Amino acid sequence: GENVEQHPSTLSVQEGDSAVIKCTYSDSASNYFPWYKQELGKGPQLIIDIRSNVGEKKDQRIAVTLNKTAKHFSLHITETQPEDSAVYFCAASILDSNYQLIWGAGTKLIIKP
Amino acid sequence: EAQVTQNPRYLITVTGKKLTVTCSQNMNHEYMSWYRQDPGLGLRQIYYSMNVEVTDKGDVPEGYKVSRKEKRNFPLILESPSPNQTSLYFCASRPAGGARGYTFGSGTRLTVV
Numbered sequence: 001g002e003n004v005e006q007h008p009s010t011l012s013v014q015e016g017d018s019a020v021i022k023c024t025y026s027d028s029a030s031n032y033f034p035w036y037k038q039e040l041g042k043g044p045q046l047i048i049d050i051r052s053n054v055g056e057k058k059d060q061r062i063a064v065t066l067n068k069t070a071k072h073f074s075l076h077i078t079e080t081q082p083e084d085s086a087v088y089f090c091a092a093s094i095l096d097s098n099y100q101l102i103w104g105a106g107t108k109l110i111i112k113p
Numbered sequence: 114e115a116q117v118t119q120n121p122r123y124l125i126t127v128t129g130k131k132l133t134v135t136c137s138q139n140m141n142h143e144y145m146s147w148y149r150q151d152p153g154l155g156l157r158q159i160y161y162s163m164n165v166e167v168t169d170k171g172d173v174p175e176g177y178k179v180s181r182k183e184k185r186n187f188p189l190i191l192e193s194p195s196p197n198q199t200s201l202y203f204c205a206s207r208p209a210g211g212a213r214g215y216t217f218g219s220g221t222r223l224t225v226v
Contacts, residue, residue: 009153034214043117043203043217044156089155098163101215105155 002027004092006104014112019080021107023090024072030102032095033073035064038087038106048075051095077109085111115140119204119218126194126225134189134221136204142216143209145187146171147179149200150220156203162187163209194225 003026013019023033034049050057050064050073057064061080066073073092077084087108091101117138126132138145146161148171158171162181176198178190187206191198201222205215 006155036215041219043205043219044215045217046214049214096210100158100161103156105153 002030002092002094002102004090004102004104006090006107008107009105010108010110012110012112013080015080015082017080019077019084019109021075021088021090021109022072023074023092023104024070025092025102026071027092027094028068028071029094030092032093032099033064033066034091034101035075036089036091038089040086044089080109080111082111082113085109115216117204117206117216117218119202119221121221122219123222124224126223128195128225129193132191132194132223134191134202134204134223136187136189136218137185138187138204138206138216139185140206140208140216141184142206143184145181145204145206146215147177147187147189148203148205149173150203151200159189159202194223196225199223199225 006023031052036044037047038044048062048064061078063076087106089106090104093099093101120135143164147159148156157173159177160179162168203220204218207213207215
């Protein structure tokens with residue numbers, strides 16, 4: 001079955017710098033890759049997603065890139081701000097009516113002032 | 114407001130005392146799921162339900178039960194809790210089909226002593 005590995009487990013960056021979190025997946029049939037952000041004391045929330053027919057997607061300071069050949073995808077956050085501090089989860093799935101997300105283990109992002 | 118509501122937020126109980134964590138969503142979502150979150154292990158799926166009266170095991174179903182008698186409710190039942198079930202639990206829902214994001218509840222912190 002599908003397996004998703006996420007790195008690093010903790011990432012500390014200076015405010016204003018960029019942050020990159022990487023995930024690799026094992027099932028070449030996976031075609032949907034969402035990213036969730038979990039703030040302290042809250043449940044995860046979808047921030048961006050990408051399908052396998054697209055190589056990159058942007059939403060303001062957040063972007064996700066996908067390399068299908070290498071089976072990895074990454075979350076890029078530019079001009080980081082204190083409110084970006086959170087745990088970020090990647091996931092992968094084969095998109096159909098019964099799709100189940102396979103989750104990465106999470107990355108704790110710390111923004112240093 | 115569209116939301117997933119879990120109760121209670123915090124619970125301390127003793128080994129063997131049956132408990133139920135409730136989950137309710139007001140978005141008419143077909144799909145609902147329970148996860149547990151433990152440090153370093155990310156989100157692990159316990160049970161999920163594709164619709165009323167349709168439930169299936171996730172990755173870590175041992176020691177848990179669920180029911181889906183109504184579309185909006187998906188309670189998690191621990192018949193005989195044990196200390197290894199101490200964890201942070203999340204309920205989530207999404208519409209059937211398509212690349213739709215999951216909506217998570219705020220979590221239930223369970224401690225079994």
